Amino acid sequence: xxxxxxxxxxxxxxxxxxxxxxxxxxxxxxxxxxxxxxxxxxxxxxxxxxxxxxxxxxxxxxxxxxxxxxxxxxxxxxxxxxxxxxxxxxxxxxxxxxxxxxxxxxxxxxxxx
Amino acid sequence: xxxxxxxxxxxxxxxxxxxxxxxxxxxxxxxxxxxxxxxxxxxxxxxxxxxxxxxxxxxxxxxxxxxxxxxxxxxxxxxxxxxxxxxxxxxxxxxxxxxxxxxxxxxxxx
Numbered sequence: 279x280x281x282x283x284x285x286x287x288x289x290x291x292x293x294x295x296x297x298x299x300x301x302x303x304x305x306x307x308x309x310x311x312x313x314x315x316x317x318x319x320x321x322x323x324x325x326x327x328x329x330x331x332x333x334x335x336x337x338x339x340x341x342x343x344x345x346x347x348x349x350x351x352x353x354x355x356x357x358x359x360x361x362x363x364x365x366x367x368x369x370x371x372x373x374x375x376x377x378x379x380x381x382x383x384x385x386x387x388x389x390x391x
Numbered sequence: 392x393x394x395x396x397x398x399x400x401x402x403x404x405x406x407x408x409x410x411x412x413x414x415x416x417x418x419x420x421x422x423x424x425x426x427x428x429x430x431x432x433x434x435x436x437x438x439x440x441x442x443x444x445x446x447x448x449x450x451x452x453x454x455x456x457x458x459x460x461x462x463x464x465x466x467x468x469x470x471x472x473x474x475x476x477x478x479x480x481x482x483x484x485x486x487x488x489x490x491x492x493x494x495x496x497x498x499x500x501x
């Protein structure tokens with residue numbers, strides 16, 4: 279089954295550490311997204327990408343960076359993690375067209391102590 | 392940018408009753424409105440969507456209505472069942488960006 283895979287699924291780290299969350303997909307989609315989920319705040323867009331040469335900031339990009347290494351890979355980095363970045367992070371791909379469905383990965387739960 | 396408000400944040404219903412979740416959006420140019428369901432510990436998944444040129448869409452026990460003039464849309468679940476317990480998210484899309492509402496936690500009591 280074509281899918282969206284995130285690693286790691288769970289990570290505990292300390293303030294100031296660099297963290298990378300990786301996402302790979304076998305759906306063949308060009309559009310990839312990183313969302314952050316906090317209780318009561320829904321899903322907030324961090325970054326999105328249409329291809330390896332196109333990276334766009336979302337609503338809450340401060341403190342994050344991304345890399346689109348290939349059509350199938352889109353990684354999210356926290357250069358110096360802080361406690362308020364503790365959250366559940368979702369990678370997603372999107373099908374073709376204006377009505378394309380978002381397909382989410384299983385999520386990466388990050389805890390910053 | 393787009394802003395999506397979703398109400399209520401929590402909703403408790405008796406099994407068999409109906410549930411209604413409402414969302415408003417700010418950008419009148421938004422043209423696609425999906426709804427996602429997230430079961431406990433799982434990833435969000437699309438359950439129904441509607442385009443701006445349609446006023447209502449149904450799929451078995453769920454339906455979505457859209458009022459473009461008022462810039463609001465709603466999810467209706469009829470004959471609720473325990474498996475409908477989940478968090479539901481509305482979203483509004485313009486082009487490549489989807490903006491989500493804050494989510495509604497629905498609890499169906501047996």
